[in-house]
Amino acid sequence: MNKKSTKIPLMNTSRVGFIVTSLTFSLIAAVYADDVALSKLDVKTLVSKMTPLKGTTPAQWRVVWTGDASREATISWTTAEPGTKHVVHYGPESGGNEKKFALSQTCQSNGAYSIEQPKPQKPKEGESAAEAAKRNSRMKISPAYYHHARVKNLNSDTCYYFILESDGEQSREFYFRTAPAEGDDFTLIHGGDSRSGHADRCRMNLRIAEQAISEPKVLAFAHGGDYIVTGSKWEQWRLWLSQHELTTLKDGRVLPIIPTKGNHDGGKNGLYFEVFDLAEKTERWHTTMLGKDVALVTLDTNSAAGGAQAEWLEAEMKRLRPEVRWLLVQYHRPMYPAVKGPAKHAPIFCPIFDKYNVDIALESDGHCMKRTVPIRDGKKDSSGIVYVGEGGLGVGQRKTSEDRWYINDGGKAGSEHHVIQLDFTPDKMRVRFILMDGSAWDDHTIKVRKR
Amino acid sequence: MTVQTRMVISLKEHPLLLTRIAALAGMMTVFGTVWPVLFHGGSAVGELLVRTHEVEAAGDADFEAMMEADLYGETGEVSEPVTERDPASIAEHVSLLRDLDRGVAILCLLLAVGLPFLCRKWPKVAWLYLLPAVWLLMNAHAGAMNGGKAFAELAVPAQATRWGMFVVLALLLSRNAQTDCIANWVLRIACALTFAIHGWEAFQLSPPFQDLLYATFGHVEIGLSESACHGLLRAIGMMDLLLAVGVTAIHFRPLLLWMGCWGLITAASRPIAMGFDAWPEFAMRLPNSAAPLLVVLLGMPAAFSLSPSKITTQQEPAT
Ligand SMILES: [Fe+2]
Numbered sequence: 137m138n139k140k141s142t143k144i145p146l147m148n149t150s151r152v153g154f155i156v157t158s159l160t161f162s163l164i165a166a167v168y169a170d171d172v173a174l175s176k177l178d179v180k181t182l183v184s185k186m187t188p189l190k191g192t193t194p195a196q197w198r199v200v201w202t203g204d205a206s207r208e209a210t211i212s213w214t215t216a217e218p219g220t221k222h223v224v225h226y227g228p229e230s231g232g233n234e235k236k237f238a239l240s241q242t243c244q245s246n247g248a249y250s251i252e253q254p255k256p257q258k259p260k261e262g263e264s265a266a267e268a269a270k271r272n273s274r275m276k277i278s279p280a281y282y283h284h285a286r287v288k289n290l291n292s293d294t295c296y297y298f299i300l301e302s303d304g305e306q307s308r309e310f311y312f313r314t315a316p317a318e319g320d321d322f323t324l325i326h327g328g329d330s331r332s333g334h335a336d337r338c339r340m341n342l343r344i345a346e347q348a349i350s351e352p353k354v355l356a357f358a359h360g361g362d363y364i365v366t367g368s369k370w371e372q373w374r375l376w377l378s379q380h381e382l383t384t385l386k387d388g389r390v391l392p393i394i395p396t397k398g399n400h401d402g403g404k405n406g407l408y409f410e411v412f413d414l415a416e417k418t419e420r421w422h423t424t425m426l427g428k429d430v431a432l433v434t435l436d437t438n439s440a441a442g443g444a445q446a447e448w449l450e451a452e453m454k455r456l457r458p459e460v461r462w463l464l465v466q467y468h469r470p471m472y473p474a475v476k477g478p479a480k481h482a483p484i485f486c487p488i489f490d491k492y493n494v495d496i497a498l499e500s501d502g503h504c505m506k507r508t509v510p511i512r513d514g515k516k517d518s519s520g521i522v523y524v525g526e527g528g529l530g531v532g533q534r535k536t537s538e539d540r541w542y543i544n545d546g547g548k549a550g551s552e553h554h555v556i557q558l559d560f561t562p563d564k565m566r567v568r569f570i571l572m573d574g575s576a577w578d579d580h581t582i583k584v585r586k587r
Numbered sequence: 588m589t590v591q592t593r594m595v596i597s598l599k600e601h602p603l604l605l606t607r608i609a610a611l612a613g614m615m616t617v618f619g620t621v622w623p624v625l626f627h628g629g630s631a632v633g634e635l636l637v638r639t640h641e642v643e644a645a646g647d648a649d650f651e652a653m654m655e656a657d658l659y660g661e662t663g664e665v666s667e668p669v670t671e672r673d674p675a676s677i678a679e680h681v682s683l684l685r686d687l688d689r690g691v692a693i694l695c696l697l698l699a700v701g702l703p704f705l706c707r708k709w710p711k712v713a714w715l716y717l718l719p720a721v722w723l724l725m726n727a728h729a730g731a732m733n734g735g736k737a738f739a740e741l742a743v744p745a746q747a748t749r750w751g752m753f754v755v756l757a758l759l760l761s762r763n764a765q766t767d768c769i770a771n772w773v774l775r776i777a778c779a780l781t782f783a784i785h786g787w788e789a790f791q792l793s794p795p796f797q798d799l800l801y802a803t804f805g806h807v808e809i810g811l812s813e814s815a816c817h818g819l820l821r822a823i824g825m826m827d828l829l830l831a832v833g834v835t836a837i838h839f840r841p842l843l844l845w846m847g848c849w850g851l852i853t854a855a856s857r858p859i860a861m862g863f864d865a866w867p868e869f870a871m872r873l874p875n876s877a878a879p880l881l882v883v884l885l886g887m888p889a890a891f892s893l894s895p896s897k898i899t900t901q902q903e904p905a906t
Contacts, residue, residue: 362735399736480795
C-alpha cells in the first residue's frame, strides 16, 4: 500500500514534469521559431501586414507623446483623401463589437502633407511627348492627409482603447497605456536610424512589438531620429509611417512614440512636424513626463546647442532634477561617438548634463552599438553619465573605432541592428541592447542617484 | 609694363614661397581630410558608395515599388520579387569599399606629401596634383548628395579653396606665364566661392556657426546672448560676402591679408570650440587662409584692378 501510494505520486510528478518540460520546450521552440521567422520574413509578407492608403480608410496610425504621458497623447493617422470628419472614439473600456466608446475627440489638426512633386522629365530618346507625359504622371506622388486628435485629461496608468474614424471609415480597435502618475515600474524602448534597409526596418519594428509582448511593462518607444534619408520627401515618410504600423501588437496595442529629429529628417516643408504634430518654432525640444518620477528630455541637434536651447535645457534640468528619480536625455548626434566625430553641441550640452547628473544619455546617428563608461567632465568617473546608442533600426551598421577610451575599459561597442530596452525600478535602471533575434548584446545596470 | 612681365617679376621674387605655401596648405587640407577617413568611419564618397551598395543589396528599390503598388496604388507594376543579399556578402563588399576608400585617401596623402619633392626633379608630375583635387571635389559633391548637414547642398563651392588649391599647385608648378594667370583666377574665384557660401551660411544663422560662437565665447567665460550671437553672425556674413566680391573685383592687399587672417581665425575656431581633437577640421580649412595670401604673392590683377603700374608697385616689396 505504501509502495503503491509512493509510486503513484512519483508517476504523477514525472507526468507533471514531462508536461511542464514539454510545454517549456514548445514555448522556447515557439519563441525561437518566431525569432527565426522574424529575420527570414519575406518582403511580401511584411508589406501584407500594412494598411493600404485608400480613400478615407485610416492608416499609418501612431500615438505621439511629447508632454505629460500620464494625462495626454496625440493620436494621429493618415488618409488618402481629405475627408471632412475625422474623429477618434476612445475610452478606458474596449468598445466591443458595437464599437461604443465613452469619449470621442474630433481632430484638432487636419491637412495635406507637404509634398514636393518630382520635376517633369523631358521625353527620352524615341519617346513621344504624350508617352513622356504619361510617364511623368505616373511619377506623380499621390496626395495624403494627416489627422491629429489631441486627447487630454486621461487617467494615469490606464489602457485607453480607441478606433479612428474618417468620414465613416473606421479602423480596427487599438489601445495604448498611459504612464503611471508616479513610480517607475515600466520599460521604455529606444532606437534610432531607420533611414534605409526597408526589410530590416520592418523586422526591427516587429522586434519592438515582440519585446512588448514578452515584456508587458513596455510603455513606449522613443525614436532617436533619422527615420528616413531625405526629410523633405513625403514618398519616404509614407513608407516609414506604413512600416511603423508593424510596431503595433497583435492585440491592437500601440506603443506611443516619443520623437527626436535626426539630421536627415529636416526639410523646408516641415514634414517631420506634420507627421508628429509638433510646432516647428516651439517644439523642436521638449520634455516627456513618464509619470512624476521619470522625465525624458528630447533635444535637437539640428538646432544650435547654445542660445535658446541651452537656456531651456538649463532651466528644465534645474526644475526636473530635484523632482524626478530618473532623468534621461535623448538627441540624435552623439556627444561621445563610436564612429564619427562628436557633435558640435558637446561643449554646451555635456557640462549641463554633468551639472544636473543626468542618468543616461540616449544617442543615435552613428549606426552602431555603444555603451560608454560613466563620463563626467570629459573623463571616466564612476559618478558620471553613461552614453548609449547609436542607432540600428534597419540602417547598415558601421564599424566602430575601437581605440576610443570611453568604449574601452568598461565601455563596449559593436555593430548590429538593435533597440535599447530600459527597465526602471526604484533603485536601478537596467539597460539592455536587444538584437533582431531577441538576444541581449549588453546588459548593464545603472544605480539610482542619491537625492 | 605688361601683365606678363609683372607676373614674372612677382614670381621671380616669390616662386619658392608661393609654391611652398600652396603645397603646405594642400598637404594640411589632405591630412585633415584623410584623418577622419582613417579613424572616423570614412570619406563622403565612401559613405555614398557604401550607402548605395547597402540600399541596393537590401532590395530597397524593389521594396518601395512593392509598397507603392500594394499600399499607395501608384506604379501598379512590380517587375521582380524583392531579393535581399546575404548579410555576410554585403558586409564583405562594404569592407572592400571601406578599404578602397582608405586606400585612395592614403594615395592622395602620399601625393600631397611627395609631389613637392618629386616636382623638383620632374616638373611635369605636377599635374598629378589634379588627383587630390578631384578626390576633394568628389568628396564635396558626395557630401552634398549625402545631405544631413546644414547647407550640405553647397559643399562644392563652400570647399572651393580646398580642391582649388591643388589645381593651383598643378598650374603654378608647370611654371609658365599663362598658367600663372589662370592660377590667379582659380584662387580668386575659389576664395570668392568659399567666402560667399560661408558668408551666406553665417547670414542665415547656420546652427553649427552659432555653436562655434557660443562655445568660443564660453571658453573665455563670456555668456553670449542669442541676439548678440545672431547679430554677430549676420555681421560676419555680410563681411564675408563683401570680401567675396572684393577678391574678384579688386587687387587690394590689405583686403587679401585680412581674408587670410580671417580664414585662419575661422579655421582655428573649430579646435578652440571643440578641443584639440578637432584639429583635422582646422587642418582641412587652412586653404581658406592660404588662398588669399597666395593671391597677394601672385600679385596679379583682379577684374577691376587699379592701373598695372600701381599694382606692380604695390606688390613689390621695398628692397
Ligand atoms: Fe544621423
